[in-house]
Amino acid sequence: MPYFMGIDIGSGTSKGVIVNDGKMVASHLLPSGVNYREAAQKVRQELLAKAGLSPAEMAHTVVTGLGGNNLPFANQQAADLPCCARGVHFIFPDVRTVIDVGEQAARVLRVSPEGRVTNFVISERCAAGSGRFLRIIANVLRIDLKDVGPLSLQSKNPVTFTTGCAVFGESEAVSRVAEGAAKEDILAGVHKALANKIAMMVERVGLEPECAITGGGGRDVGLIKRIEENLGIRLLVPPDPQIITALGAAIMAEEQARLTAAPELKS
Amino acid sequence: MVTEKKKKTINRLQSMYPLRANIDEMYKRVVEASKVGKPTAWCMVNWWEADPILKAMDIELVYPENYGAVCAAVGTAQTYLSRSDADGFPTHMCGYARNCFGYAARMKELGEIPPEAPLGGMAKPVLLVSSGALCDARYKWFQALGRYVEAPVWTMELPHPGVVESQKEGAYEGAIAFMVKELREFIEFLEKLLGKKMDWDKLAEMTDDLVKVNRVWFEINELRKARPSPMNSRDFWSCMNASLYPSGDPKVSLKLYQDMYNEVKSRVDNHIGAVENEKYRLAFAELPPWHDLKIFDELAERGWNFVVESWAYHPPKPIDTSQVSDPLRRIAMHTYQWLTGYFQDALAPREYMGYFAFPYLEWARTYQCDGALLHPLLTCRTATNHLMLVQDRLLNKLKVPSLVAEGDIVDLKLFNHADTMKKAVIFEEIMDHYKQARREAGFEW
Numbered sequence: 001m002p003y004f005m006g007i008d009i010g011s012g013t014s015k016g017v018i019v020n021d022g023k024m025v026a027s028h029l030l031p032s033g034v035n036y037r038e039a040a041q042k043v044r045q046e047l048l049a050k051a052g053l054s055p056a057e058m059a060h061t062v063v064t065g066l067g068g069n070n071l072p073f074a075n076q077q078a079a080d081l082p083c084c085a086r087g088v089h090f091i092f093p094d095v096r097t098v099i100d101v102g103e104q105a106a107r108v109l110r111v112s113p114e115g116r117v118t119n120f121v122i123s124e125r126c127a128a129g130s131g132r133f134l135r136i137i138a139n140v141l142r143i144d145l146k147d148v149g150p151l152s153l154q155s156k157n158p159v160t161f162t163t164g165c166a167v168f169g170e171s172e173a174v175s176r177v178a179e180g181a182a183k184e185d186i187l188a189g190v191h192k193a194l195a196n197k198i199a200m201m202v203e204r205v206g207l208e209p210e211c212a213i214t215g216g217g218g219r220d221v222g223l224i225k226r227i228e229e230n231l232g233i234r235l236l237v238p239p240d241p242q243i244i245t246a247l248g249a250a251i252m253a254e255e256q257a258r259l260t261a262a263p264e265l266k267s
Numbered sequence: 268m269v270t271e272k273k274k275k276t277i278n279r280l281q282s283m284y285p286l287r288a289n290i291d292e293m294y295k296r297v298v299e300a301s302k303v304g305k306p307t308a309w310c311m312v313n314w315w316e317a318d319p320i321l322k323a324m325d326i327e328l329v330y331p332e333n334y335g336a337v338c339a340a341v342g343t344a345q346t347y348l349s350r351s352d353a354d355g356f357p358t359h360m361c362g363y364a365r366n367c368f369g370y371a372a373r374m375k376e377l378g379e380i381p382p383e384a385p386l387g388g389m390a391k392p393v394l395l396v397s398s399g400a401l402c403d404a405r406y407k408w409f410q411a412l413g414r415y416v417e418a419p420v421w422t423m424e425l426p427h428p429g430v431v432e433s434q435k436e437g438a439y440e441g442a443i444a445f446m447v448k449e450l451r452e453f454i455e456f457l458e459k460l461l462g463k464k465m466d467w468d469k470l471a472e473m474t475d476d477l478v479k480v481n482r483v484w485f486e487i488n489e490l491r492k493a494r495p496s497p498m499n500s501r502d503f504w505s506c507m508n509a510s511l512y513p514s515g516d517p518k519v520s521l522k523l524y525q526d527m528y529n530e531v532k533s534r535v536d537n538h539i540g541a542v543e544n545e546k547y548r549l550a551f552a553e554l555p556p557w558h559d560l561k562i563f564d565e566l567a568e569r570g571w572n573f574v575v576e577s578w579a580y581h582p583p584k585p586i587d588t589s590q591v592s593d594p595l596r597r598i599a600m601h602t603y604q605w606l607t608g609y610f611q612d613a614l615a616p617r618e619y620m621g622y623f624a625f626p627y628l629e630w631a632r633t634y635q636c637d638g639a640l641l642h643p644l645l646t647c648r649t650a651t652n653h654l655m656l657v658q659d660r661l662l663n664k665l666k667v668p669s670l671v672a673e674g675d676i677v678d679l680k681l682f683n684h685a686d687t688m689k690k691a692v693i694f695e696e697i698m699d700h701y702k703q704a705r706r707e708a709g710f711e712w
Contacts, residue, residue, distance in 0.1 A: 079692040117696045119668065124686065 002059035004257060005047070006083065006249025007040055007074070009067030012103030012131065012216065014039040015246035016047035018058075019254055026051035027243045036067025044073060060257035062249040066104060078252055080245055081109050081117050086255075087248030088212050089115025091238045096208040099198055099227065099235070100245075101217020103131040106194075108201040110208065119205045123197060131216045133169060134223070137190045140173045141183050152187035152222025159189030169193065187222060195226035202231060212236040214244040276567040277499045278541050282527040287505045289523060290514045291337075293329065294386040300327040301390035306461055309389060309418075310512075311405055313398035314605040316423045318513055319477055319598055320450065321396065323470035324457050329389045330512045334370070335363035339557035339677040341385045347373070348678055356411075361404040362646045362677030364411075371415035394460065395420045399427075400606060401579070402649040421456060424449050428607050429622060431614060439603075446599035471594045476517035478601065481582040483524040484510045488581060490531045491574050492634050495540025497531045500551050500573035501563050502541070507580050546570025547698055550631055550639040552657060553577050553650035558679040566691060575634045577650075578626035584608040623653035628660050631667045635712035638698045639669040645681045666705045670694040 001020060008015045014036075015029040028047040032039045040063065048055060055073070063074040064083045071077075081100075088098050089111060100107045109120040123130060138145050159176050161169055169190065176186050194217075202211075211233055217223050218241025228235055238244055301307045307327045310317065321328055338344040339362075347369025352358055356368050370389065373381040380388035395418050397409040409420045426433070426442040433442070454465050484506075491498050506527065509520040534540075551573050556562070563573060583605040591597045613625030631639065639661055643651040658669040670690055674682030705712060 079689060079696075081693045082696050112700055116700050117693055118700050119697060120693060122690070124673075124683075 002257065003051075003053055003057050004250050004253035005044070005058045005061040006246045006251070006253055007044060007061065007063045007065075007068070007071070008080065008083065008243075008246035008249055009036050009040050009043075009063065009065040009071075010102055010104065010245075011066050012135075013242060014043040014065075014067070015243045016043040017243055017246040017250045018047060018051050018053065019247070019250040022254070024247065024250075025053075027240065027246070029242055029246075032067060037071065040067060040071050041073075060253040062253040062256065064245060064249045076253070076256060078249060081107060081120050083248035083252055084214060084245045085109060085111045085117045085248065086115050086251045087244035087246070088214060088238070090247060090251055091244070092210060092212050092236050095210045095212045095236060097202065097205070097211040099202065099211065099213045099217070100215045101131055101194075101198070101213065101220075101223065102215040103135070105130050106198055106201065106215075106217070108198065108205050110205050121201045121204045123201060133194060134190065134217075134220065136170050137173050137187065140170060140177065141186060143183065146219075148187055149219070149221035149223065151184045152191050152220075153184075153225060155182070155184040155188030157182075157185050158192055159185050161189050161193040188226070191220075191222045191226040192230075194223060195230045198227055199230040207231060207233070209233065210236055212238065214238060214241045216242055218242070276542065276564050277501055278539070278543065280498060280502045280527060280530055280541075282523065282530045283502045283505050286509055286520070286523040286527060289519055290506075290508045291386050293514045294334075294388065297327040297329050298380065298387050298390045306393045307390050308394040308396055309392040309409070309412075309416075310396040311398045311409070312512055313396070313423050314400060314511075314602045315477060315513070315598060316398065316400075316425060316446065316450070316602040317396050317421075317453065319470060319473045319594070320454060320457070320465075322517075323466060323473045324461060324463070326394065326457075326461075327390075328512075328514075329392075330508075330514070331367040331370075331389065332363045333508055333512060333514070334386075334389055335366040335677050336554075336557040337385050338366050338370070339679070340560065342558070343383055343385050344558065344677045345679065346383060354414075359646055361402075361408065362644070362675050364404055364408040365646075366677050367408065368411070368415070371412055375415040392416065392418045394418055396423065397421070398423045398425075400425055402647070404647075419460070421453060423453070425602065425606075428603075428610065433607070434611065434614065442603055443596060443599045446603065447593070447595045450595045450598060467594070473517065474594045474597050476521060477513060478588065478597070480510055480513060480517050480521050480524060481601075482585055483521065483528055485582040485585055487524065487528050487531050488575070490528075490535050493535040494548075494635070495538065495542070495545040496548060496572050496574035496634070497534035497539060497541055498574075499541035499563070499567065500555070500576045501560060503576055504555060504560075510582055511580050540572065542567045542570065542572040544570050545572045547637045547695070548572055548574045548635060550574070550627060550634065550636045551576040552627055552639060552641050552654060553644060553647075554580075554676045555642065556674045556679070556682045557676055559674075559682055559684055562684055562687060565688060569691070569695070571691075573640070574636065575630045578609065578630070579606075579623075621653050621656045624656040624660055627657045628664060631661055631665055636667055637702055637712075638667060638694065641669050641671045643671065643673050645673060645675050646678065647676065650676075662701075666701045666708060666710065668694070668697045668701050670697075 003020045006017045014032045017027045018025040060075045062076045062078050063071050064078045064080045088095050098109045106123045110118045112118050138148050213235045310328045344366050347366045350369035350372050351365040395409040508514045586604050588597045609626045610622045613622045641654045661667040672687040
C-alpha cells in the first residue's frame with residue numbers, strides 16, 4: 001500500500017504528514033532553525049520513524065513552504081496556499097474562507113467546494129499580522145509563546161496599539177511595560193491589532209462561511225477570540241492547525257501520484 | 268563542450284527589432300542635433316497634443332518618461348533615484364520624475380551628459396514641454412527642473428472630462444475649441460522662441476502621418492485577439508513609443524509598423540503564438556516594472572501570454588478626421604479621443620465603471636483573458652487608483668480573476684520578483700477555477 005508525504009518548511013516551524021488511502025498516518029513538527037534543508041531532512045526522518053516506515057515506501061513526496069526549494073528527496077514542489085486549501089478541505093469540507101497565521105505572514109484565502117484556492121491575500125512587506133509579531137511581544141514580556149493566548153484572555157483593559165507595525169509595536173510594548181500596563185492587557189492589545197489587520201484582509205477577499213483558522217495562530221486562543229469578535233463569527237479550529245499545509249501537501253502528493261503513476265494507484 | 272543555447276520562451280516579433288532600434292536612436296539623433304545648434308526639447312507624453320506641432324517646427328524631442336523606463340531597464344536608474352533623494356525630493360514621488368531630477372542634477376554638476384547615461388543620454392533642452400493630462404506630478408515636475416535646467420516650461424492644457432456632464436450637448440465642441448485655442452497660443456509661443464514661422468503644410472502632413480501610424484498600430488493590436496495570440500506585451504512595450512510619444516520620423520515609423528502588421532497577420536494566419544504553449548491569456552495593468560521585464564519571460568515559461576495591456580498607452584479607437592482641414596482641430600480631436608474614447612461605453616451600463624477601469628473590462632472580454640496581472644505603482648496614484656475597481660469588476664462581471672503585485676516603474680526596491688512568482692503559481696489554480704466558472708456561466712471562453 002503506497003504512502004504519500006507532505007513537508008511544509010515554514011520560517012518558524014517545519015511540519016510533515018504522511019497519508020495513506022486518504023487517511024492521515026502520522027504527523028510531526030519541529031523548529032526550522034536557520035538551516036531549512038537540515039530541518040527538512042530531520043522532519044522527514046523523524047516522521048518516517050514515527051510512522052514506522054522507510055523512505056522507499058513513500059510513493060510521492062510534495063514539499064512546500066519558504067524552505068521547500070531544491071530538497072533532494074522531493075518529487076514535487078508546490079505553492080503553500082493550494083496545499084493549505086487541500087488540507088483544510090480534508091478536515092472541514094464546508095470551509096470557504098481560511099485565515100492562516102504563520103510565523104512569516106498572515107494569509108487569507110477563499111476555497112472552492114473542491115478544495116481549490118479561488119482568491120487570496122497575503123500580509124506582505126511587514127510583519128504586522130504575522131506570528132512573528134506575537135513572538136516579538138512575548139519576548140519583550142518574557143513569557144512563553146504557548147502562554148500568550150490564555151494570559152491574553154484574562155485581560156480586562158486591553159492596551160490600544162497605535163501601530164500595526166511589528167517593529168514599532170515592539171517599542172510600544174516596551175513603553176507600556178515601563179508605564180506599568182499588565183502583561184495580559186498588552187497581549188490583548190497585540191491580539192486586537194493583529195485581528196484588525198486580519199479582518200481587513202478578510203474584507204478584501206470577502207468572508208464566506210464556514211471560516212477556519214490554521215497555522216501557529218490557530219493555537220492562540222487569545223488571537224482566535226479577538227478575530228471572532230472582530231468578524232462576528234465562530235472560527236473552526238483544526239485539531240492541529242500547524243500541520244494543515246503539510247497535510248494538504250501530502251494529499252496533493254496522493255492526487256498527483258494517482259494522476260501520473262502506475263495503473264494500480266488510479267483505482 | 269557544446270552548450271545548448273536556452274530557447275527564448277517569448278517568440279519575439281522580428282519586426283520589433285528595427286522599430287525598437289529606431290526609437291533608441293532618437294536619443295543619439297537629438298544629441299547630434301543639439302551639437303550643431305538645432306533646438307531640442309524635453310517633452311512629456313502628451314497624447315499628441317504637442318508632438319506634431321513641435322516636430323513640424325523642427326524641434327528635436329526626447330521624452331524623460333521614456334528615458335526613465337530606459338534607465339530602469341538597463342540598471343542606471345538607481346543612481347539617479349539616489350541623487351534625487353539626496354537633493355531632497357520625496358522618495359514616494361513619481362519614479363520617472365525622480366529619475367529625471369537625478370539625471371538633470373548629474374548633468375548640471377558635470378556640465379555635460381553624464382557618462383553613465385544610457386543610449387547617449389538626453390541632450391540639454393532649450394524648451395520643456397509638460398502636460399496637464401492625467402497626473403498632477405506632471406504639473407510640477409518640469410517646474411522643479413528649474414533647479415538644474417535653464418529652459419522655459421510650457422504646459423499643454425486640456426479638458427479633464429472624467430464626469431458624466433462631459434457627455435452633454437455642446438461639451439465636446441467646447442472641449443475641442445478650448446484645445447484648438449491652446450494650440451494656437453502654443454504655436455505663437457514657439458514662433459517667438461525660435462524666431463521662425465510655422466509651416467502649416469508641414470504640420471498637416473505630419474498630422475496625417477501620425478494618424479496613419481496610430482491606425483496601423485491599432486490594427487496590429489486588434490490582431491492580438493487571435494488564439495494563440497501572436498504578440499506578447501513585451502513587444503508592445505518595446506514598440507509603443509513610436510506611436511505614443513511619438514519617437515522618430517513618423518514616415519519611418521509608419522513603414523516599420525506596416526512591416527510589423529504583416530508579420531503579426533502572418534502569425535495569425537499560421538496559428539503561431541507569441542508563447543509556444545499558450546495556457547493562460549492575460550491582461551496587464553498598468554505600466555510594467557521596467558527594471559524586471561525578465562519576469563514576463565519566466566511567466567511565459569509557465570504558459571502565460573500577456574495579450575493586452577494598459578489602455579492609456581494603446582492607440583485610440585480610430586475616428587475619421589479625413590474631412591477636417593484644420594490640422595489643429597484634427598490634433599485636438601485625436602488627443603481628446605485618445606483620452607476619452609472609451610468613456611461613452613463606460614457610462615452605458617448605468618453602473619459606475621470608472622473610465623479608467625472600463626477598457627480593461629472590454630478588453631478582458633474581447634481578448635478572452637483568463638486573468639489580469641495588476642501592478643499598482645507605489646509612486647504613481649494615477650496608475651494605481653483604479654486598479655482595485657478593475658479587480659472587482661473583472662471578477663464580478665466576467666469571472667476573470669486578478670493577481671495584484673505591487674511595485675514601481677523605476678524603483679526596483681519596491682518590487683519583489685520572487686514573491687510575485689510565488690503568487691503567480693498560486694494564481695494559476697485560481698485561473699483554472701474561474702475558467703470552469705465562466706464555462707458554467709455561459710461565457711464564450
